[in-house]
Amino acid sequence: MRTADAIVKLLIANDVEVVFGVPGDTSMIFHNAFEKHSEQIKYISCRDERHAAYMADTYARVSGKPGIVDVPSGGGLLYALPGLSEATSSSIPIICFSSDVPLSSEDTGALTELKQVELTKSITKWNTQIKLSSKVPQMIRKAFRVATAGRPGAVHISIPEDIHEHDYPFTDEDLSPANQKQLKSAPPLEEVEKVYELLSKSSRPIILAGGGVHLSGAYKELEQIAVNFSIPVGTSINGKGSIDERSPYSIGVIGVNGGTDETNNVVKEADFVLVLGSKLNNVTTVAKRIFSNFPTVVQVDISEDMLDLNIKTDLAIMSDIKSFLNELYLKMINKGHNKLDYTEWNKWHQSVVQEKFESAAKEVEKETNLVNPAKIIDLLDKHTEKNSLFVVDAGTQNPYMAAHFRIKNPGRRVVFDRGHGNLGYALSASIGAQFASPNSKVFSLFGDGSFAMSAGELETVSRLNLPIVFILLQNDSYGWIKKLHQLYYNERYIAVDFKQIDGAKIAEGFGIKSLKISSNEELEAGIKWAIHQNSPVFLDIIIERITDIIPPVTNWRADSKIDAKDREALTY
Known part of the structure; x- marks a missing residue:
């Protein structure tokens, strides 16, 4: 053979x-x-x-x-x-x-x-x-x-x-499948006991769920602890979807990108933080500021490389997340932890999260000359099914999706390329998402910088007739970089602006139905139309200029309120 x-x-x-x-x-x-x-x-x-x-x-x-x-x-x-x-x-x-x-x-x-x-x-x-x-x-x-x-x-x-x-006499045994059973490490029971002891001393505990929850598939295990013991859950941007974000125990995304003052303040007020599968880098911790009140920190991760890497913990445990949560749940049940009362803590955190969404609602209603990007995410939140999938590029759409869109079904329903934040990821990556979940409606969100790097794969989509909804948020610039120039470099712009393109006509050239939208009044009808198509569609949305809005990026919103000379860009 x-x-x-x-x-x-x-x-x-x-x-x-x-x-x-x-x-x-x-x-x-x-x-x-x-x-x-x-x-x-x-x-x-x-x-x-x-x-x-x-x-x-x-x-x-x-x-x-x-x-x-x-x-x-x-x-x-x-x-x-x-x-x-x-x-x-x-x-x-x-x-x-x-x-x-x-x-x-x-x-x-x-x-x-x-x-x-x-x-x-x-x-x-x-x-x-x-x-x-x-x-x-x-x-x-x-x-x-x-x-x-x-x-x-x-x-x-x-x-x-x-x-x-080369021909070689392969045997049937040679061509048999590999043992793909994942090798999972369970936590030492004495360390689970230590976690319980630290948790039982707290009055304001939270769980911070990172991407490791997705990798472990620990959604049910996380939910049963959050619900049965009334412990709020926040997520990193990669951990978004670890819990139903409509749950009263959901804090939402924390950190710089998609975190808000409200969600970050919940972490700041916590006296115990259980970190599940997060690197705790500067984007997640706002350069460590969300731990400024020195809570007790327990970090659980499958890799020893991540433990104690960015934040000094009180206890670090190398374990599969699902295995750890199962053992912790059993320990809490056996110890009668449900008798501990976090009513006031939950009441406060829920009021803070409510304030966040009230602020978001005001942002959605803000009048803009071109399309308000917050309104795009709001309409997707209202009109999409719970099993929909979203692949989101780095750029303006990223923090709005992280902060304002609520995951209705636990799971990796939103994909962010947060390893490097590569531009040009979402358009092509959505094809992989569609093949992985053929019964889900897939949405791909990207800016015009990304579109120019990936437009060729529209032919692949057209050839395969994949019913993906492509949403181009066009602001004629590398918006993220231009915002950094505006805030931290005295509005001195270089290499960030380009001419407006006709994304709708480009998509039509590949045989894809398209629609150009340039006002808030056209937006809802356009999104509804796109959702109900059974073939690929392309929405070319002209959004408000990046210099006239401030996406939900924590340090940008804080720094926009102070004198330019006192601002300091975040070190990633």
Whole structure:
């Protein structure tokens, strides 16, 4: 059997249903193998390797299975690097297969020759080049295990063209699936006891849920503790969706990006913070300011690398989040923790959260010359189903979505690329989301800076007739950077402005129905129209200039109220 055929059979055996990729000279044999098995595995031909990797990334985030991306040698792998790095930084399991020049062409200066393993070393959990066909089953098993175990991330396998072509007597056992049972570490029971002791001494406890709750799938476990013991839950932007945000125990997103004075103040007033799967970086902690009252901090994470990294904790526990919450719940039940009364604490925190949404409502009603971005998110909140999925690029739409949109069903219903905040992510990544959850309505939100970096994948969407709603929030600038210039560089702008484009006509050129919206009065009808289409649609929305609004970014809103000379930009 050709090695390429064996690899495809192994992918099928490991429950891989879809692969995102781009063809190339050195991958023709591999692609021939995919064609031979096309009834069992779907190959999505993309227009760019970077976007193929983004699709695999979001497929993994939404499905909970490793995303698979296939790229050709040399430049193909180079283009995929942003997607691999984003996945590793955000703890998302993806497996990248890159073809390579034949072993006989190594060190000859062959076209596309590149030291591919060395290239990806710093942005993957593990990578290798396969030089013997006999090693293929072992390496594929390892790839699935490493990508998903512990703190997940990207892995990379480089396969020379002549290895793809090589015939080898693979056995049925060789082609059997890997054991993909996730290796989860349970917490030491004595440390769970310590957590309970610290918690029982508190009168104002909260839980801060990060992206680790999604990775562990610990939604029911988190909810049962929050509801049964009346403990409020806030989330980082990556942890958004860990709890139903309409729940009386939901605080909402905290931190800089999408956090508000109200939600951050709840954390500041807490005397006990249980941190679940969060890096606690400066974006989440507002440069550590939300811990300025020195609460007791317990941090739980699957990776030792994250523990005690940014905030000095009172107790750090390396454990799977779901396993930890199960043990803590049992401990609290056995100890009769439900007898502790947090009524006044909850009453206060709920009043503060109510103030947040009252402020948001006023922001939605604010009159603007062009479309008010807060109004876009408000209408999506009102008119979308609870199983809808949103893929959101960095930029203006990001903090509005984090702060104002309420997740109606626990789960990763909103995807943010917060590893690097790459522009150009959301348009293509929404394709991965649609394949991961074909029965969900998928929405992709991005700015015009991002659109210019990803417009080619509209052809992919049109070709596949995916019913995604694309929403371009156009303000003729790299809005986030321009706002930094306005606030912190005396309104001296450079390299941030560009001409307005006709996004609607561009989408129509790809065969996608589109609508241009430039006033608040047109907005609701346009969003309703888009939601009810069964084919891809594109809303080109001209939003208020970034210099005339202040998105819900904590330090921006605070600094806009003080003299320019006293402002200090946040260090990430």
